[in-house]
Amino acid sequence: MKKYLAHLFILSCILFYSCVQQSKSSQPKNDAPGELIVPGEQWFDTDGDIINAHGGGILYHEGKYYWFGEHKGERSNAALVGITCYSSSDLYTWKNEGIALPVSEDPESPIVRGSTIERPKVIYNAKTGKFVMYFHLELKGRGYDAAHVAVAVSDQVTGPYKLVKNGRVNAGKWPENMMEAQRNSPVKSTDFKEWWTPEWMAAIKGGLFVRRDFEGGQMSRDMTLFVDDDNKAYHIYSSEDNLTLHIAELTDDYLDYTGKYIRVEPGGHNEAPAIFKKDGCYFMITSGCTGWDPNAARLLTADHIMGQWTLHPNPCKGEDAQLTFHSQSTFILPVQGKENAFIFMADRWRPQNPIDGRYIWLPILFENGLPVLKWFDKWDLGIFDKINADTSVPKEVEGYKLVWNDEFDNPGAPDREVWSFEEGFARNHELQWYQEENAECRDGLLVISARREKRENPLYERGSNDWRRSREYIEYTSSSIKTEGRKEFQYGRFEIRARIPVAGGSWPAIWTLGTEMEWPSNGEIDIMEYYRIDDVPHILANAAWGTDEQWKAKWDSSATPFTHFTDRDPRWADKFHTWRMDWDEDAIRLYLDDELLNEVDLSETVNGSLGDHKNPFQQPHYLLLNLAIGGQHGGTPDNSAFPLHYEIDYVRVYQKK
Structure with a gap:
């Protein structure tokens, strides 16, 4: 029986260990297949242990990221171990590099076990070859009274780091943006029996605590470091009893202060x-x-x-x-x-x-x-x-040559040699007034903005039956731009990368119109429309042509519920997507991110009598980009979402060689 129980105990241990390991390995990991970052889940290192690097910062050095953070225990926020370091080459998989800065066992040390060590940050000084660590330090047994910054250095990125100094910041130095009258003010902390009164807050903004701490140095709590493009480094920290941020310039070796610092948002907490x-x-x-x-x-x-x-x-x-x-x-x-x-x-x-x-x-x-x-x-x-915008050069497409493109890289208005602008109320009883100033190129994008802005309608006529003239006020503005008479193409591959607004009321579009005859006999191709059908958002890919009745079109439409895309990617609207039209003498094929949404057989797209029975898709077309609001299909505007921004990364047109 004893032998049996011993075997049973060993087997139970093996099963328990196996279950623990299986539990560990089944936890959501940041290095899981597919290489995902999963906010809010437990993250594990390559040894299967929980990553313990809180309040941390990351240094990138020689092809690797190094994550430094506070080692936390189960019951205490005090520093019982020190500052940890993890390394990664991809930001998904993290290796434990050990304790970069251990706490001290010397009771006289500022970083003795039980002190408070928070928000460590490390920067590299190429001139000295040293790795420099700053952190917020509170001395053991003094709560948050010390408000020190501590500095440690190492010859190796992973440590060990050695503490070289600690204390308050810029003793005997005034902030550069503190006026002379504030420096010399006689107002003292003892003048106030109560805090948080309007008078006390005004005194804080006027530098009350800066004067209080002038001789001993300014408090430094929550902090970070920043190295600018010119290799100048800065210490950014919460000071003045956490009421005001300071930004202090560091010396060239990053180990001390130049004495130059400013206050940011005094009294802003x-x-x-x-x-x-x-x-x-x-x-x-x-x-x-x-x-x-x-x-x-x-x-x-x-x-x-x-x-x-x-x-x-x-x-x-x-x-x-x-x-x-x-x-x-x-x-x-x-x-x-x-x-x-x-x-x-x-x-x-x-x-x-x-x-x-x-x-x-x-x-x-x-x-x-x-x-x-x-x-x-x-x-x-x-x-x-x-x-983000695609900053790469246009890709080559086999069998095609690039005949025109606009990458929108030049800040300011769209290229007027290519684009013209619609003005006023346009169509579909839409709410927006189109104007040139709502289209702007910035950061490699064409941004068409829809804004709420109320002003008088210059076309207004009391009692008019024309909806454009019956509105007394303009309440929304936007922009619509087109290449009519400047860039017109017959056949080819049209590729447009864009991020569309999807808030209530928004109706963005990418479309073309033929150069001959009035609508719809000139032919309309909707490479993209986003609007509501029975108040349900859809992505549309359409073609329209003429009939025997004026302004009545025949449509070949594809309407895909927006949920088709958001079910696969809930953050679909935060991203850029690529709309494409492949158009030849036989068909128009409309794609979204390489998914075919609609194929139009051009043997069936013949106009009625008003269009002389011609095929409007066998003539050159020009391009339009616009953001409409409301109207027949935009829906009720969500005014809390304005301004809306329709961002077009590029327009590229290829034709067969």
């Missing part, structure tokens, strides 16, 4: 700064101060890192946007090898079980030139090829 640069503009995402509880993110922008910074609304959109998807910013990572590709890194804190804090990584989208954050259940780096 910002922490958790994360910063990046795109197209010469600086963007910073922060959070409010609500302890471990999440709140709405904030966005700031500047043309120079040392200010002036402008505050914008919350960059998050969608469900739980007001809680930053239950997370708090920590770092923004530029993705190597991809232009304008940035990852927003955040932590979902779990103070009752700190080690189980989750990582929230989301791709940064851009709308109207500003970063936008939306929730993705899972995603991969390929998304950046779908949410």
Whole structure:
């Protein structure tokens, strides 16, 4: 019996170990097949252990990413181990490189076990060959009273790092954007019996706490580092009791301060700064101060890192946007090898079980030139090829030659030698007034914007039966551009890459019209229309031609419910897609992302008597791009979604060799 029980015990152990390993391997992993990033799930390293790198930042060095973060325990946020380091070549699979900076066992050390070490960031100094780490340090037993920054260095990226100094910042130095009157103000903290009064807040904005901490140095808590294009490095940190952000310039060796620093959003109560640069503009995402509880993110922008910074609304959109998807910013990572590709890194804190804090990584989208954050259940780096402009040269197509293209790379108005503009109310009882200024090229895109703006209709005639003249006011504006008389083609492959707005009321289109005869006998080809049928969104691919009745068309239509695309990809509308028309003397074939939506047999597209029984698709056509609002098929506008932006990446026309 004892022998039997022993065998049973061994077998049970084997089964238990197998189940544990199976459980580990079955967890959602960031290196799972398909190479996915899954925000909010547990992430595991190559050893199958949970990645323990909270409040972290990433350094890219010599072909690898190095992720540094706080090692958390199960019951305490105190530093009991130190700062961890993980490495990856692809951002999916992470190898544990060990403890980059261990806590000290020396009770006199500032980083003794039990101190508070938060938000480590590492940068590389090419001049000195040193890796430099900054982090927020609170001394053991003093709560958050110390508000120190600590600096450590290493000869190797993975460490070990050695602490070289800690303390407050820029003692005896004034911020560059603090006026002389503020520096010399006699107002002191002891003058206020109560905080958070209007008078106290005005004093904070006027530099009350800067003066208080002038001699001993400014407080430094939540922080990040940023190295600019000129290799100048900056320390960005929450100061003045977390009421004001500071940006401080570092010396050339990155180990100290030059004494040059500014205040950002005095009294704004910002922490958790994360910063990046795109197209010469600086963007910073922060959070409010609500302890471990999440709140709405904030966005700031500047043309120079040392200010002036402008505050914008919350960059998050969608469900739980007001809680930053239950997370708090920590770092923004530029993705190597991809232009304008940035990852927003955040932590979902779990103070009752700190080690189980989750990582929230989301791709940064851009709308109207500003970063936008939306929730993705899972995603991969390929998304950046779908949410950004295509900067590559036009591809070669076998059997075809490129005869015309517009990549919209020149900022400003579309090329007037190619495009002309519709003006006023156009058709279909649509709500928008078309005007030239709503079409603009920027960041390699043609952006057609629909805006809510009320003004008098210059065509207004009281009592008119013409819907264009019966409206007293213009309430929406947009743009419609066309190549009529300038770029006209008969047959070929037309390829247009675009990102379309899908909010209520939006009716974007890519279409062509023939050069001879009035509509519909001139022929209309709708390469793309997005509109509502019985209030249900559809993607349409159509062709229309003339009949025996004026302005009455015969249609060959394909209407695909929008859910056909969003069921496969819930974030379909956040991405660019490619519409294509292959047109020859026999047929018109209309595609969306290589999926055939409609094939029109040109042997059947013969006009009626008003069109002289001609085939309108055997003549040159010109191209139109427009964003309509409302009307017969746009639906009721969702005014909360405006302005709407229809972004066209390129237009390319190929013809057979």
